[in-house]
Amino acid sequence: MGRTINIQPVTRIEGHARVSIQLDDQGRVTDSQLHVMAMRGFEKFIEGRPAEEVPRIVTRICGICPWMHHSASNKAVDACFGAEVPPAGTALRELTQVMAHINDKILHFFFLAAPDFVMGAGADYQVRNIMGIVQAAPELAERVVKMRQAGQMMLEKFTGKAIHPVAMVPGGFAKPMSDAERRELLDQAREQLEFARFCMDYAKENVFAQLDQAALELGQITTGFLGTVDSESGTLELFDGVLRLMKPDGSYHDFTYRQYADHLGEQVVPWSYGKFPYAKSWGEGLAMDLDNPKGVYRANTLARINVCDHIATPLAQAELEEFRANFGRPAQSTTLYHWARLIELVYACERVVEILEDPAICKGAVRRPVKPGAGRGVGCVEAPRGTLIHDYTTDDDGLIAEANMIVGTTHNLAPMNMSVRAAAEAVINGGQVTAEALNKVEMAIRCYDP
Amino acid sequence: MALRVAEEWLSSCSGCEIAILNLGAGLLELLRRIELVHIPVLLDHKYFGPLGDGDPDHPDIPEAEVGIISGGVRDREQLETAKLMRQRCGTIVALGTCATHGGIPALINQSTNAELFERYYRGGPTTDPGPDPDQVVPPMLERTYALDEHITVDLYLPGCPPHPDQIAEALTALVQGRDPVLPRKSVCDTCPTIREGKGQLSQVARLVDSPKFDPDQPLSQMRCLLEQGLLCMGPVTAAGCAGSREMAPRCLSARVPCRGCYGPVRRQGNQMLDMLNALASNGVELGSLADRPGLLRFSGAHGRLRPRPAPRKSGE
Ligand code: SF4
Ligand code: SF4
Ligand code: SF4
Numbered sequence: 161m162g163r164t165i166n167i168q169p170v171t172r173i174e175g176h177a178r179v180s181i182q183l184d185d186q187g188r189v190t191d192s193q194l195h196v197m198a199m200r201g202f203e204k205f206i207e208g209r210p211a212e213e214v215p216r217i218v219t220r221i222c223g224i225c226p227w228m229h230h231s232a233s234n235k236a237v238d239a240c241f242g243a244e245v246p247p248a249g250t251a252l253r254e255l256t257q258v259m260a261h262i263n264d265k266i267l268h269f270f271f272l273a274a275p276d277f278v279m280g281a282g283a284d285y286q287v288r289n290i291m292g293i294v295q296a297a298p299e300l301a302e303r304v305v306k307m308r309q310a311g312q313m314m315l316e317k318f319t320g321k322a323i324h325p326v327a328m329v330p331g332g333f334a335k336p337m338s339d340a341e342r343r344e345l346l347d348q349a350r351e352q353l354e355f356a357r358f359c360m361d362y363a364k365e366n367v368f369a370q371l372d373q374a375a376l377e378l379g380q381i382t383t384g385f386l387g388t389v390d391s392e393s394g395t396l397e398l399f400d401g402v403l404r405l406m407k408p409d410g411s412y413h414d415f416t417y418r419q420y421a422d423h424l425g426e427q428v429v430p431w432s433y434g435k436f437p438y439a440k441s442w443g444e445g446l447a448m449d450l451d452n453p454k455g456v457y458r459a460n461t462l463a464r465i466n467v468c469d470h471i472a473t474p475l476a477q478a479e480l481e482e483f484r485a486n487f488g489r490p491a492q493s494t495t496l497y498h499w500a501r502l503i504e505l506v507y508a509c510e511r512v513v514e515i516l517e518d519p520a521i522c523k524g525a526v527r528r529p530v531k532p533g534a535g536r537g538v539g540c541v542e543a544p545r546g547t548l549i550h551d552y553t554t555d556d557d558g559l560i561a562e563a564n565m566i567v568g569t570t571h572n573l574a575p576m577n578m579s580v581r582a583a584a585e586a587v588i589n590g591g592q593v594t595a596e597a598l599n600k601v602e603m604a605i606r607c608y609d610p
Numbered sequence: 611m612a613l614r615v616a617e618e619w620l621s622s623c624s625g626c627e628i629a630i631l632n633l634g635a636g637l638l639e640l641l642r643r644i645e646l647v648h649i650p651v652l653l654d655h656k657y658f659g660p661l662g663d664g665d666p667d668h669p670d671i672p673e674a675e676v677g678i679i680s681g682g683v684r685d686r687e688q689l690e691t692a693k694l695m696r697q698r699c700g701t702i703v704a705l706g707t708c709a710t711h712g713g714i715p716a717l718i719n720q721s722t723n724a725e726l727f728e729r730y731y732r733g734g735p736t737t738d739p740g741p742d743p744d745q746v747v748p749p750m751l752e753r754t755y756a757l758d759e760h761i762t763v764d765l766y767l768p769g770c771p772p773h774p775d776q777i778a779e780a781l782t783a784l785v786q787g788r789d790p791v792l793p794r795k796s797v798c799d800t801c802p803t804i805r806e807g808k809g810q811l812s813q814v815a816r817l818v819d820s821p822k823f824d825p826d827q828p829l830s831q832m833r834c835l836l837e838q839g840l841l842c843m844g845p846v847t848a849a850g851c852a853g854s855r856e857m858a859p860r861c862l863s864a865r866v867p868c869r870g871c872y873g874p875v876r877r878q879g880n881q882m883l884d885m886l887n888a889l890a891s892n893g894v895e896l897g898s899l900a901d902r903p904g905l906l907r908f909s910g911a912h913g914r915l916r917p918r919p920a921p922r923k924s925g926e
Contacts, residue, residue, distance in 0.1 A: 165662035168669070169650040174624045180746065181662070195746050197687060200621060201726045203734065205717035208918075210900045212817045216869055217907065220714040223625020223771065271631070271652065285654040291641055302638065309634030320863030321851075323625045323632070323771050324871070327864040329817065335865045336825050421735040428731045428740025433747050435730075435737060529819040551735070558816075559900075564734040595660035602654075 162190065167598055170194075172272040172289070173610045174224050175569070179601060181584045187591015192581045194605065196434030196573070203563045211237045211554045212330045212532065214563075218550070219324040221567060224267070226324045227260035227315075228543035228568070229550070231399070236550040237330040239537025241530045241558065249332030249526040254399040255515045256319060256327065257541060258508050261398060262352055263311040264544040265505040268609045269359065270304045273498060276603050277367045282596035300362075307355045314348050332527030339522050346516040353475075353509035360479065360502050368499055378586065379494040379579030379604025381450065382408050384439055384457035386424075386571060387464035388542045389414070394469030396476075396507060398542045404467040405439060405457060410490055412467060413441070417538040420549055424566065425455075436574045437566055448578050456578065459546025459571035460608055461500035466490035471503075473510035479503045494579050497607040532558020543568040545609055569610045579604040612642075613785050616674035617649035618695055620688040621715045621754055622681025626706035627651045629771035636778050643785050647672040673698045676784050680705040682712045682911055683755040687748035696761040703780060704763045707770040709756065711873040712911025714770070716754040719915040720903060723750050756911035765790070768848055770871035770908060775854040796875045797844035797859045797868050800852040802830040806837060813898040814841040814889065823865055829858050835867045842867035843905070846884035848875050873909045880914060882906045 162185060168178035176198040182191040202221055206214050215233040219226035231253055238245060245253070271290045279288045279296065287295070294301040312322045318341060319327035327334045388401040391414065405423055406412040415423055425440035438446035438455035447454035457463070466489055471477045480503060487496060515521060538551045545568030553562040583604035587597040619627065627649075631637060648655045648671050656662065657669030664670065669690070677699025683689050696702060707713040718726060732739040757763050767776055776792055783790035793800075814836075821840055823832040836842040844859065847870040851860045861868050874881050882905035886896060899905075906914050 163663075164666075166658045166664075166666050167662045168657050171650045171654045171656070172652065174651070176619075178746070193746070197747055198621065198685065199730070199750075200684065200715045201718045201721070201730065204721050204726045204729045208901075209904055210816055213869075213901065213904065217714055217717075220623045220625070220770070223623040223628050226623075226625065267628075267631070285656075285660065289653050291646065291652070294638060294641065302635075305634060305638060309632070312632055312634075320858075321860040323628055325864075326861045326866045326869075329820075329866065331818070334820070338825065424736055425738055426734075426736045427738050428743065430741065430743050431745040431747065433743055437736070440736075527820050532816060532818060557900075562734075564736060566736065593661055593663075598660070598662055599654065 165593060165598070167602065170602055170605060172275070172606060174222060175610065177610070179580055181588065181601070183588070183591065187588070189581070189584045189588055192577070192584050193431055194573070194577045194580050196432045199433040203565055206560050206563050209560055210532065211240055211552060211558050211560050212530065214552070214560060215328060215330070216326055223323055225260065225264060225543050225545065225568070227257050228541055228548050230325050230328050231257045232539040232541045232548045232550040234328045234330055235539025235541070236537040236552045237539070238530070239539060240535035240552055240554040241330060241532060242535060243331045243530040244528060245332045246525040246528060248336065248521055248524050251515060251521040252333040252337060252526060253328050255512060255521065256315060256325070257399055258511050258515070259311065259315055261508040261544055262505065262512065263308055263315070265501055265508065266304065266308045266311065266359070268544070269363070269498065269501060272609070273606050274367070276599065276606070281599050281603060285595070288599070307352065310348060311352060314345055318345065329527060331530040332525070334527065336526045337522050339519065342516055342519065342522055346513065349509065349512045349516055353513055356505045356509040357475070360506060363498070363502055371495060376493045376495050378600060379583040379607065380492060381453065381494065381575060381578045381582055382492050383453060383575055384408050385463035385466045385490055386457050386459045386547050387467035388540065388547060389468050393472070395472045396464055396468035398508065400541070403540065403547060405441070406467050406490060407442070408490070417540045417549070420538060420540070420551070426566070432573070434570055434573050437571050438574060446574065448574050450578060450582055453578065456574045457571070458575045459568060460497060460544070461504050462491065462497045463546065464542060465500040465503055471507055473507055473514065475510055476503055476507035479506055494604055494607045497609070501609070545569045546571045569608070572608045572610065576605055576608050576610065579607070612645040613676060614647050614674040615644045615676045615678065616647050616671055616695065616699055617678040618671070618691055619650065620679060620681030620692060620709070621684035622706070622708050624651065625771040626680035629774055630777055633774045633778055636774070640778065640781055644781065647674050669694065671695060671698050675700045676703060677701070678703045678705050679757055680709055682708045682715060683751065683757065683760050684715065685748040685750050689751065689760060692757060692761050701764045701784065702761065703765045703767060704757045705767050705777070706772055707768045707871055707873045707908045710766045710768045710877070711909035712754050712756050713908055716910035716915060717907055719753045719910050720918050722917050723752065754911055759912060766877060767792070768873040769850050773850055773853045776850055779854070793849040795849045797847045797849050797851070797872070800849045801834070801844055801859050801862055803832050803834045803862065804830070805834045811837065811839055811892060811894050813839065814894055815839050816900055817867070821865065829862060832865070835862070840867045841899070843870035843881065843885060844868040845888050846870065846875060846879070846881045848872040870905070870908050881909050882914070
């Protein structure tokens with residue numbers, strides 16, 4: 161007679177999940193699952209609605225990354241309606257979307273992930289959290305809270321609404337930026353860049369330096385990767401580009417947004433409301449076998465850092481080179497998601513500074529009228545949690561006839577299941593189940609920032 | 611003694627929790643006066659104990675003076691969680707419009723579960739069709755409910771998400787043992803735009819073009835968006851998004867119209883009927899509205915949104 165361990169709620173993540181780990185008589189792990197326990201049905205309930213309203217509805221898919229859904233959705237509607245966005249409108253969209261990445265990465269690293277490293281994986285749950293960090297390292301906590309808040313307020317002051325934004329509209333952006341606003345934001349963005357460099361140094365010294373072999377191997381699996389790069393230069397892109405699907409051996413194939421369904425499929429499993437995306441174009445189906453996985457790829461920070469050829473901003477490029485010198489390409493260690501996340505934080509800050517340094521963002525129209533009609537549009541961006549795909553078809557009245565979405569976190573459902581299994585096997589050997597061991601299983605999940 | 615607070619999210623998006631974090635420095639201040647005993651987004655308290663060996667049919671949440679719940683109720687597990695929170699907590703706060711009125715997720719109430727599952731597990735260009743998941747995952751209820759359709763709610767904090775000013779006021783009031791002071795009026799009452807009141811409007815336009823405004827001038831120099839012919843739900847939506855420091859309503863600051871995310875002005879009001887009335891009494895031809903049930907996009911619980919009849923043939 162074996163037994164089942166249930167970890168629920170999986171904590172310090174976004175959403176509703178349960179981990180089940182099945183043990184045999186000897187306490188050996190025989191199986192495990194990460195269950196997605198809830199669903200809401202956005203693809204269904206936006207059917208029949210005016211497409212131009214949808215970018216204000218789908219934001220509610222995720223309150224941590226609403227800017228991502230807002231921008232992908234607007235791109236999809238633009239494409240359905242054949243709209244052309246003026247250059248300043250596109251610049252404002254990229255600016256705000258990348259600004260949102262900054263806040264998200266600070267939130268994830270310090271509020272959600274860091275307690276495991278700063279307080280320790282085996283620390284009591286009552287202190288292994290941001291409140292514990294506030295007690296143990298008040299100056300650090302104050303600085304983090306202040307910088308994250310400043311980032312939210314930068315977005316809020318310019319666009320009115322930072323959580324569930326409304327400022328992007330089909331055809332462009334709802335309001336222009338004045339030069340005074342630009343200069344004020346630029347000063348703040350430079351401060352954020354300084355903070356990003358501090359975060360990287362802090363993490364290298366206090367977190368990454370202490371990663372021993374066991375920590376690097378926690379939840380390690382071998383998979384392919386999906387991300388967005390510039391179609392010509394192959395540089396890392398968060399806002400716009402082509403999709404790049406890399407095999408575990410490092411070879412890759414680039415394709416446009418419209419071609420996504422030729423390359424990606426989704427499988428239904430009986431024990432999760434979330435479907436499992438896989439690399440359909442590899443022609444091997446989906447298998448989450450640790451020794452012989454098939455069709456499994458990963459998204460989110462490590463994936464983007466692996467698929468890009470380089471990064472267009474200097475500080476992040478230097479970080480990328482150091483990372484690659486240490487871990488190769490593609491790096492497979494799941495724990496390295498955290499490191500990759502901070503490289504992206506540096507990139508996002510540099511990119512925001514770069515965009516704001518160009519006064520062109522304040523010049524010319526930001527929006528053109530759109531004409532509702534029949535069409536199909538696939539809009540993508542890189543969300544913090546992975547490649548975000550919104551695919552809409554509209555009817556003659558410009559109402560949504562059909563919608564399909566693959567959101568960042570779901571790309572990682574198969575990999576997270578595999579990492580849970582790998583971590584469980586590593587930490588529950590011989591049947592010793594401790595609170596620390598179970599937290600380590602969750603730490604493997606938190607790498608993916610689901 | 612710090613006030614013990616438990617927090618849960620049901621059919622929600624985590625935006626309400628981010629709104630709590632957006633208290634910023636105020637959050638650090640508040641954390642000195644409250645003790646969070648359960649909050650899945652921040653704290654590793656588990657339903658089945660630290661070793662995961664508790665009875666899977668009997669989840670546990672610690673007792674607390676205050677229980678904050680975001681999200682509506684969509685499945686059996688969320689229903690059980692809501693009831694457990696009610697048992698364990700003294701005062702229940704419904705945080706956000708999903709909890710108070712169903713919010714965006716209640717738009718699904720226009721479809722049946724069978725339609726939803728058909729689309730999700732057997733439709734779309736990427737899905738390999740499969741049977742509906744039925745192991746471990748909690749069965750769906752027949753629709754999305756607001757919290758007070760299932761448990762007694764003591765304090766309502768609508769907003770999608772609620773403004774941090776109202777979250778701070780509510781928690782501070784609870785710490786001090788007094789009633790919180792919350793906004794009562796409509797979004798229009800907090801809107802600085804120019805209203806001339808002359809109803810020359812006969813149509814409301816879809817959101818396809820910009821309203822007229824001078825970006826170098828403050829909002830108080832822009833004409834009301836409804837008077838400019840855009841659908842704006844300010845008249846039928848509860849105030850609050852402008853916060854307590856006399857800011858403008860959030861969407862208006864971005865120069866886009868309100869879509870009603872704070873729910874109705876009176877808690878039991880009907881945003882769709884109220885808006886249709888407001889438009890009709892101004893002589894607007896209601897046929898120009900592209901999506902009437904969409905007026906209930908934030909308040910479709912309480913039986914307001916129901917499955918649509920099978921699609922009508924075009925031209926009908
Ligand atoms: S009310 Fe809005 S912010 Fe809060 S959970 Fe619902 S959708 Fe998210
Ligand atoms: S209808 Fe809209 S724009 Fe006009 S006053 Fe009300 S909130 Fe402001
Ligand atoms: S203006 Fe309306 S939709 Fe916008 S935040 Fe305020 S209440 Fe919500």
